[in-house]
Amino acid sequence: MGAIELRNIVKVFSDKRRGRDLLTLDNINLDIEANDFVCLLGPSGCGKSTLLNIIAGFEQATSGRTLVDGKQVERPGSDRGVVFQQPTLMPWLTAIDNIAFHLKLKGVARAERYDRAMEFIDLVGLRGFEHHHPSEMSGGMNQRVGIARALLMNPSVILMDEPFAALDAQTKLEMQEELVAIWQKRRCTIVFVTHSVDEALVLGNKIVVMTKRPGRIREAVNFDLPRPRDITSPEFNDAKRHILSLIREESTRLAQAS
Amino acid sequence: MTSVTDVSPARPALRLTRAVQGLERLVVPALLIAGWEAFARSGMLPPALLPAPSAVLHALGDWVFGFDETTQTYSGHWPRDALASALRVFGGFALASALGILAGVAIGWSRLFEKTLEPTLQMLRPIPPVSWIPLAIIWFGIADKPAIFLVFLGAFFPVLMNSIHGVKTVDHNLVRAGAMMGANGRQMLTDIVLPAALPSIFAGLRIAVGSAWMLTVTAEMVAVKSGLGYVLWDSYYFLRYDIVLAAMISIGLLGYLSDLSLKAIMARTLRWQQATTVQGRAG
Ligand SMILES: Nc1ncnc2c1ncn2[C@@H]1O[C@H](COP(=O)(O)OP(=O)(O)OP(=O)(O)O)[C@@H](O)[C@H]1O
Ligand SMILES: [Mg+2]
Numbered sequence: 001m002g003a004i005e006l007r008n009i010v011k012v013f014s015d016k017r018r019g020r021d022l023l024t025l026d027n028i029n030l031d032i033e034a035n036d037f038v039c040l041l042g043p044s045g046c047g048k049s050t051l052l053n054i055i056a057g058f059e060q061a062t063s064g065r066t067l068v069d070g071k072q073v074e075r076p077g078s079d080r081g082v083v084f085q086q087p088t089l090m091p092w093l094t095a096i097d098n099i100a101f102h103l104k105l106k107g108v109a110r111a112e113r114y115d116r117a118m119e120f121i122d123l124v125g126l127r128g129f130e131h132h133h134p135s136e137m138s139g140g141m142n143q144r145v146g147i148a149r150a151l152l153m154n155p156s157v158i159l160m161d162e163p164f165a166a167l168d169a170q171t172k173l174e175m176q177e178e179l180v181a182i183w184q185k186r187r188c189t190i191v192f193v194t195h196s197v198d199e200a201l202v203l204g205n206k207i208v209v210m211t212k213r214p215g216r217i218r219e220a221v222n223f224d225l226p227r228p229r230d231i232t233s234p235e236f237n238d239a240k241r242h243i244l245s246l247i248r249e250e251s252t253r254l255a256q257a258s
Numbered sequence: 259m260t261s262v263t264d265v266s267p268a269r270p271a272l273r274l275t276r277a278v279q280g281l282e283r284l285v286v287p288a289l290l291i292a293g294w295e296a297f298a299r300s301g302m303l304p305p306a307l308l309p310a311p312s313a314v315l316h317a318l319g320d321w322v323f324g325f326d327e328t329t330q331t332y333s334g335h336w337p338r339d340a341l342a343s344a345l346r347v348f349g350g351f352a353l354a355s356a357l358g359i360l361a362g363v364a365i366g367w368s369r370l371f372e373k374t375l376e377p378t379l380q381m382l383r384p385i386p387p388v389s390w391i392p393l394a395i396i397w398f399g400i401a402d403k404p405a406i407f408l409v410f411l412g413a414f415f416p417v418l419m420n421s422i423h424g425v426k427t428v429d430h431n432l433v434r435a436g437a438m439m440g441a442n443g444r445q446m447l448t449d450i451v452l453p454a455a456l457p458s459i460f461a462g463l464r465i466a467v468g469s470a471w472m473l474t475v476t477a478e479m480v481a482v483k484s485g486l487g488y489v490l491w492d493s494y495y496f497l498r499y500d501i502v503l504a505a506m507i508s509i510g511l512l513g514y515l516s517d518l519s520l521k522a523i524m525a526r527t528l529r530w531q532q533a534t535t536v537q538g539r540a541g
Pocket of ligand 1: 014022047049051213
């Protein structure tokens with residue numbers, strides 16, 4: 001479960017104040033198979049978040065079709081968990097209530113909610129902070145609450161928008177390992193936006209490189225290095241060289257164009 | 259230079275400085291009252307026109323406890339007068355809060371209500387509540403009802419405006435997060451929009467409780483024959499300015515007390531907000 005098909009996705013933001021239209025996504029075609037771990041790489045402002053928002057159902061593409069498991073995406077739903085670029089927690093709820101919010105909406109009793117949420121509190125290393133409000137925690141801790149909240153829904157698709165950007169190197173490493181472990185256990189589809197080539201290569205089995213505005217898909221690279229991945233191995237470095245060359249080509253092309 | 263070892267022996271001294279700091283706030287009021295007392299006793303104005311603070315306190319004491327009938331028929335009647343005013347404030351305020359929040363959330367949340375309801379309400383809003391007094395008296399006679407109606411008018415609009423604002427400025431991404439977690443329309447309102455709008459709604463309630471006291475007193479001056487406002491106006495006719503001032507003080511104190519209780523409820527309800535004050539994490 002969790003196959004995503006993007007067919008000729010075009011997204012134009014109409015900028016009424018400045019009286020012009022902004023072509024953000026230009027004809028995106030992408031097939032994501034069920035249980036893929038896709039990493040989306042691309043320069044800032046190329047439309048990565050916009051693409052995730054379209055898959056999540058928060059925004060409608062100007063034209064084109066978005067299918068998840070063969071069904072047209074029309075609205076957000078708990079089959080697609082989203083980890084936002086900003087934590088986006090309910091500030092009036094404690095960490096554990098934020099994580100268990102989905103269960104509360106489903107009418108699950110409090111004791112069971114807390115019971116199930118504790119597992120995810122532990123998973124993201126926030127034991128001892130479960131009754132803290134977002135304003136009492138650091139940015140990175142809040143981001144981890146956001147991750148736990150999406151994982152608890154057990155969705156078939158998880159959309160993550162630079163979830164580890166606010167974390168220190170140590171925590172980031174741990175969370176990357178946890179995420180891979182969860183993905184291997186649950187067999188869900190993950191679309192993971194990142195700016196880091198290394199992170200993409202550590203996590204993904206498919207790496208999609210996007211171009212600068214308007215966002216197009218430069219290349220989708222399959223990368224099936226066995227896990228745990230050795231970031232010093234020649235295969236890893238070959239792939240890294242290839243991805244970096246895609247990015248570099250892009251920037252020289254832009255430099256020549258201007 | 260202070261060192262760590264200084265901290266515990268300094269405790270009693272710290273308490274002392276706290277007490278002194280508490281006294282600092284009283285300096286200006288104390289000076290004002292002392293100056294007023296001195297001026298009133300100097301005889302530059304007849305005592306009937308500017309009663310001394312001591313005389314006002316005397317009148318207030320008798321009004322409350324009824325010890326020497328200096329306030330004549332009012333002696334000992336303060337609890338009844340205060341209760342009459344407080345009940346009007348409470349009645350009008352409760353009604354205004356309920357309807358203001360309901361209408362405000364509806365207008366803030368739904369385009370339909372915004373289009374149909376809001377223009378009418380916004381046209382009624384600039385009309386001063388006091389100008390409704392003639393109609394209120396014609397409709398409700400001279401009793402509690404016109405006063406409650408006026409209080410309602412004064413308290414309703416601040417609650418309405420702040421509720422609309424609170425709902426309209428709810429973080430768009432929180433609504434998205436709610437939809438992502440499967441919230442239906444009703445849950446979106448009760449579990450996300452309403453709690454997110456609460457700080458703004460409370461701000462409206464606090465403005466409203468102030469207007470409520472102002473309008474009770476106004477109504478009591480013209481349309482009711484009881485309550486603190488009535489005593490104030492009645493004493494004015496009998497040239498008892500000490501009672502007028504005692505009534506003003508009573509209204510000020512009760513209004514302040516209402517705001518304090520509302521603030522306490524707010525602090526409990528919005529405890530999640532407290533860590534984010536400008537001063538940092540105050541205890
Ligand atoms: N709601 C919106 N209205 C108008 N323009 C928008 C809107 N959202 C995004 N854009 C524009 O679309 C472009 C892509 O934005 P997007 O947030 O998808 O970028 P991104 O790739 O996620 O960037 P970053 O890596 O910095 O997060 C930007 O140029 C932005 O100005
Ligand atoms: Mg983004």
